[in-house]
Amino acid sequence: MAMTSFAVEENDGRDRGGPRQPLLTVQGLKKHFPIRGGIFGRVSARVRAVDGISFAVRKGETLGIVGESGCGKSTVARLLMRLIMPDAGEQIFDGDAVGERGGISVAEMRRQVQMVFQDSASSLNPRMPVQNSIAFGPIALGTRQAEAIGMARELLVKVGLNPALFGGRYPHELSGGQKQRINIARALAMKPRMIILDEAVSALDKSVEAQVLNLLQALKRDLNLTYIFISHDLGVVRWISDRVMVMYLGEVVEIGPADALYASPRHPYTRALLASRPALDPDQRREEAPVSGDPPNPINPPAGCRFHTRCPHAEAVCSARAPMLSAGGDDAHLAACHMQDPSSGHSQALRH
Amino acid sequence: MSAAQPLVEVEDLSVNFVTRESNVRAVNGVSFTMMPGEVMCMLGESGSGKSVTMRALMRLLPPKRAVITGKIHIAGQDVLAMDDKALRAMRGATVSMIFQEPMTAFDPVVRVGDQISEVVALHRGVSRREGRRRALDLFELVRIPSAERRLDAYPHELSGGLRQRAMIALALSCEPKLLLADEPTTALDATVQIQVLILLRRLQQELGMSVIFVTHDLGVAAEIADRVAVMYAGRVVETGPVRDLLRNPQHPYTAGLLASTVHDQPRDQDLKTIPGTPPDMRRLPPGCSFAPRCARAIADCNLAMPPPVSPEPGRIVRCIRVSQPEFA
Numbered sequence: 001m002a003m004t005s006f007a008v009e010e011n012d013g014r015d016r017g018g019p020r021q022p023l024l025t026v027q028g029l030k031k032h033f034p035i036r037g038g039i040f041g042r043v044s045a046r047v048r049a050v051d052g053i054s055f056a057v058r059k060g061e062t063l064g065i066v067g068e069s070g071c072g073k074s075t076v077a078r079l080l081m082r083l084i085m086p087d088a089g090e091q092i093f094d095g096d097a098v099g100e101r102g103g104i105s106v107a108e109m110r111r112q113v114q115m116v117f118q119d120s121a122s123s124l125n126p127r128m129p130v131q132n133s134i135a136f137g138p139i140a141l142g143t144r145q146a147e148a149i150g151m152a153r154e155l156l157v158k159v160g161l162n163p164a165l166f167g168g169r170y171p172h173e174l175s176g177g178q179k180q181r182i183n184i185a186r187a188l189a190m191k192p193r194m195i196i197l198d199e200a201v202s203a204l205d206k207s208v209e210a211q212v213l214n215l216l217q218a219l220k221r222d223l224n225l226t227y228i229f230i231s232h233d234l235g236v237v238r239w240i241s242d243r244v245m246v247m248y249l250g251e252v253v254e255i256g257p258a259d260a261l262y263a264s265p266r267h268p269y270t271r272a273l274l275a276s277r278p279a280l281d282p283d284q285r286r287e288e289a290p291v292s293g294d295p296p297n298p299i300n301p302p303a304g305c306r307f308h309t310r311c312p313h314a315e316a317v318c319s320a321r322a323p324m325l326s327a328g329g330d331d332a333h334l335a336a337c338h339m340q341d342p343s344s345g346h347s348q349a350l351r352h
Numbered sequence: 353m354s355a356a357q358p359l360v361e362v363e364d365l366s367v368n369f370v371t372r373e374s375n376v377r378a379v380n381g382v383s384f385t386m387m388p389g390e391v392m393c394m395l396g397e398s399g400s401g402k403s404v405t406m407r408a409l410m411r412l413l414p415p416k417r418a419v420i421t422g423k424i425h426i427a428g429q430d431v432l433a434m435d436d437k438a439l440r441a442m443r444g445a446t447v448s449m450i451f452q453e454p455m456t457a458f459d460p461v462v463r464v465g466d467q468i469s470e471v472v473a474l475h476r477g478v479s480r481r482e483g484r485r486r487a488l489d490l491f492e493l494v495r496i497p498s499a500e501r502r503l504d505a506y507p508h509e510l511s512g513g514l515r516q517r518a519m520i521a522l523a524l525s526c527e528p529k530l531l532l533a534d535e536p537t538t539a540l541d542a543t544v545q546i547q548v549l550i551l552l553r554r555l556q557q558e559l560g561m562s563v564i565f566v567t568h569d570l571g572v573a574a575e576i577a578d579r580v581a582v583m584y585a586g587r588v589v590e591t592g593p594v595r596d597l598l599r600n601p602q603h604p605y606t607a608g609l610l611a612s613t614v615h616d617q618p619r620d621q622d623l624k625t626i627p628g629t630p631p632d633m634r635r636l637p638p639g640c641s642f643a644p645r646c647a648r649a650i651a652d653c654n655l656a657m658p659p660p661v662s663p664e665p666g667r668i669v670r671c672i673r674v675s676q677p678e679f680a
Contacts (some may be wrong), residue, residue, distance in 0.1 A: 068541035069512075175629045205397035206568065207626035210612035214622045232542065235614040238621070258619070276546040278571030280615055282594045285575050289547040293497075294511035 012224065013319050014112065014193065015059075017095045022056040023194055024080070024113075029053050029089035031075055035299065045299050051250035052089075057194070062220070062227040064241030064258065066234060066273070067313045068295050071247040073230045077198045079117050080228070082106045082165040094150065094193075106236065110273040111141070114187035118199035120179035124186075131167035148189075158222075160215060168303060177208035181215065183289050185232040188219070194226045202231060234277055238262050243332075246270045249306040252325060256333030266328065266335035269307045317345045358527060359562050360386040360409070365422035367404050367586075369415065374383035374634045374675045375677045378404040380586040381422070381657075388529065391556055391563045393573040393594070395609075399630055406532045407582075409564075410447055411439055418498025427529055444475055448528035452535040456496075457483040458507040464518045468512070468525055475526045490521035494551060513544035517551065524555065531556075533565045537572060549575050570613050582606045585631050585641035587657070592667035596633055605642045640671070648673050 030052050037044040042319045050072040057063045065073045079086045082099065090097060093112065097103030117123045124133055134155055135148035143151070153163035153170060169178055176315040180200065187195050197216070201209045213236065231237050232291060237244055238258055244269065245255040254267040269292055272290040279285060291310045302309045308318035317338050327333070328340040339343035367379040379401040386392055393563060394402040407413050408420050411431060424431040434442065451457050459467060468490060469483030476483075484503070491499035494517040506548050507515060516536060523531060533552065537545040553576055556563050564574055573580050574594065581591040582603065590603040602609040611624035628645040638645065643653035652672060660675045662670045 027543060068543065083433045177629060205630070206570075206609060207397065207612050208629065209627040210614065211624040211627075213614070217622070219363065233614070234542070235616070239614050239617055239619055271633055276607060278549070278569070278575045280571055280574050280598065280613075282574050282577075282598065285553075286546055286550060289543070289550055291543050292547065294513040294544055297511075 017326050023059045023093040024057040027054045027090040030087045047299050048250045055259040061242040064237035065230045066237050067247035070298050072250040073247050077196045112192045115196045116183050116200040130182045131170045134189050137190050150177040160186045177204050196228045198230045249301045254335040260333050267337045268311045274336045358385040361425040363423040368419040376633045380587050389560050391578045393577035393580045394566045395573050400583040402583050403584035406534050445526045447530045448523040449532040450519050450523045450536045454515040454540050457519050459503045463504050468522050472525050494521045531563045591670045602674050603671050604646045604648050
């Protein structure tokens with residue numbers, strides 16, 4: 001295939017710190033949405049969507065983010081792209097602080113980080129042939145029209161669509177899976193180093209979902225990409241991720257290598273989430289739900305550990321103090337639970 | 353099973369949506385029977401006709417646009433022959449339905465308790481006070497905590513899981529013999545979905561009703577179904593007891609669906625997929641509609657819709673590559 005313009009150079013000229021420096025580091029990221037009410041529009045409450053989270057994404061890995069609705073996982077994605085402005089926190093992209101003096105600008109960061117959304121239809125311009133949609137970004141940044149369209153057609157091949165057949169079509173002439181392939185091609189057109197996939201396969205049928213997941217894995221290998229993969233589907237996240245981060249009510253409760261986290265989850269919420277998956281075997285049906293009730297409202301999250309209202313192991317210390325992410329023996333696998341910390345005063349705390 | 357009468361008998365059900373431009377054949381000859389107390393899962397991808405089949409059973413489709421043919425008998429009554437009055441009497445009392453999005457099933461400006469007591473009062477001819485007592489019983493039946501207080505809540509004041517429980521209470525208010533559940537747990541979070549599934553299973557056993565559960569999720573089917581009917585392009589391509597069907601799928605589509613569902617596959621290998629996309633329901637191919645995507649397809653697949661074959665007792669598969677064993 002004539003993939004010259006998309007061949008991966010051994011040394012990406014944009015790589016600054018080498019393979020050991022994380023591609024993205026986030027420190028204390030925070031976003032509270034004010035709720036205004038009354039005739040004066042005064043702030044009556046705040047939704048603590050993302051409440052001080054920190055994590056790093058290594059070069060070439062896939063970080064999965066899981067959690068239930070309202071846990072803040074999509075807000076994290078939008079904050080990282082600066083589609084909304086964070087209230088606090090530091091974002092370092094390959095050694096450069098984003099949007100700060102001496103770092104890189106938001107515009108510069110966005111050339112290197114692209115995003116794919118859940119709703120494949122509403123992310124495309126309905127009045128533009130899909131190859132023009134793919135070429136739109138490069139043209140806006142100064143590539144000549146003919147060259148950009150040619151590149152768009154190469155990308156169509158790369159995402160498994162025949163450009164002669166699909167290039168001139170409009171979004172409504174494509175199925176959901178095909179539209180999502182177009183969105184992926186459009187993200188690739190900017191030659192990003194990182195792609196944030198926010199529930200990118202969730203709206204697809206199972207048979208099509210598997211096709212798109214395979215495509216994402218192949219592209220990642222070929223183009224040396226780094227992914228942040230956000231989903232509520234634990235099975236999909238396990239398959240695609242190298243490391244997984246579990247969020248609950250705006251906080252990170254556990255982060256670790258995918259295999260370790262699924263095999264021996266450390267946080268009671270992670271355990272509950274994994275045990276809530278329907279068994280694919282009618283002889284292993286769940287008799288008891290692992291936790292009761294719904295996730296609480298992020299407007300007034302519970303004090304202390306936010307999971308203590310639903311946690312089967314909750315004790316007095318859990319509502320009094322918020323636990324910190326701690327290692328409990330394995331530095332790569334962290335959980336925010338008092339049972340991880342021998343000095344917390346929790347009766348079931350680990351003894352070392 | 354000789355003594356029991358089937359509760360539901362559907363024969364050669366077809367639904368055509370007729371518009372000026374096109375004719376969408378959403379359901380093409382669906383047949384099944386259900387015994388009282390049975391839980392059947394209709395499994396299929398979007399556009400496979402599973403929701404349309406459910407709505408046809410309650411005659412909820414727009415009468416001018418949707419042409420329904422075939423036979424639907426529920427509890428001995430011919431549903432397609434009913435007039436409006438008979439339909440009103442059947443809906444809620446014999447057959448009831450719950451939906452994916454409970455917010456649209458409730459009136460947003462009426463307290464949920466009042467909505468349930470109104471239904472009970474209307475169907476049972478009892479007083480509103482009596483209706484409210486029944487609503488409280490129902491809220492306790494579906495295990496809504498602080499039921500008394502929740503009766504006075506508006507739908508938007510309830511969380512997603514509670515709203516779904518309230519809708520189940522509403523659907524059960526007149527003790528239906530058949531509950532149609534159209535993806536009722538799809539919009540719920542994982543920890544809440546399992547609670548609602550366990551609740552529905554317990555209610556089904558306590559009340560002895562039949563349930564048709566529509567889902568696209570194999571895991572949900574494994575949790576709740578006695579029997580599974582797999583739909584593709586408006587047809588049931590395979591039915592069978594849930595264990596047999598999940599362990600030993602016979603139709604290539606069922607096998608492909610199982611293989612492509614992500615559950616603990618090795619991470620360093622590609623997922624198995626079904627190539628291509630589902631067919632355009634306006635222009636269905638003659639013959640087996642799965643043939644264009646099927647790895648086992650042969651020329652004969654495109655001639656005619658495969659007849660049903662029964663490879664084992666209790667199982668029916670529509671595929672010419674599956675052979676009928678030669679037993680007497």
